[in-house]
Amino acid sequence: MKKIIVLGAVLLLASPFLLKLLPKPVTPERVIQAxxxxxxxxxxxxxxxxxxxxxxxxxxxxxxxxxxxLYEFDDRxxxxxxxxxxxxxxxxxxxxxxxxxxxxxAAKPKNKPCTPAKNGLWLLTVTDEDKALRGRVAGxxxxx
Numbered sequence: 001m002k003k004i005i006v007l008g009a010v011l012l013l014a015s016p017f018l019l020k021l022l023p024k025p026v027t028p029e030r031v032i033q034a035x036x037x038x039x040x041x042x043x044x045x046x047x048x049x050x051x052x053x054x055x056x057x058x059x060x061x062x063x064x065x066x067x068x069x070l071y072e073f074d075d076r077x078x079x080x081x082x083x084x085x086x087x088x089x090x091x092x093x094x095x096x097x098x099x100x101x102x103x104x105x106a107a108k109p110k111n112k113p114c115t116p117a118k119n120g121l122w123l124l125t126v127t128d129e130d131k132a133l134r135g136r137v138a139g140x141x142x143x144x
Contacts, residue, residue: 026122026144028059028070034140040064053082055123063137066128073121086116086125117141 024030035042044062051058055071055078062068073079114127117138124141126134 024144026119030144031070031122031124031141032061034144035063035137038136038140040137040140053085053123054078055082063126064133066126066130066133066137068137069125069127071123071125073123076121079118079121079123082123083116083118086114086123088113119144 032042032045040063042061042063044060046060048058048060051071053071054073056074057072059070060068061070071079071082073082112127112129113131113134114125115131115134115138117124117126119142122141124138126137128134
């Protein structure tokens with residue numbers, strides 16, 4: 001009995017410190033703040049009234065000129081489906097990495113490359129020609 005009381009007192013005193021160790025939830029404000037703290041410029045922030053991809057909310061912004069879409073989902077199945085739809089297929093990755101289309105004389109594709117990233121029930125897509133910028137933005141989002 002005495003051990004239970006001591007354990008309860010220790011947990012009560014340690015609870016403020018334990019709460020600081022819990023991860024903070026992802027919010028659009030935290031995402032924007034993380035981009036700005038990393039030295040990226042954020043602009044043209046738009047919240048959509050009718051989100052796409054069966055999301056519950058959607059926000060669009062530009063980060064250093066790249067188009068960034070931020071989706072919030074309420075179902076893990078929906079976010080998994082949307083994530084897989086945004087990923088490039090294996091054939092496209094091989095053609096892009098080996099520059100096969102340019103070597104064969106084909107025209108460059110009109111659509112810009114897109115990099116998706118997940119964090120909990122949030123999905124972020126970065127669309128830009130610069131692969132390093134896409135990776136940096138996705139990495140910042142994944143680290144939240």
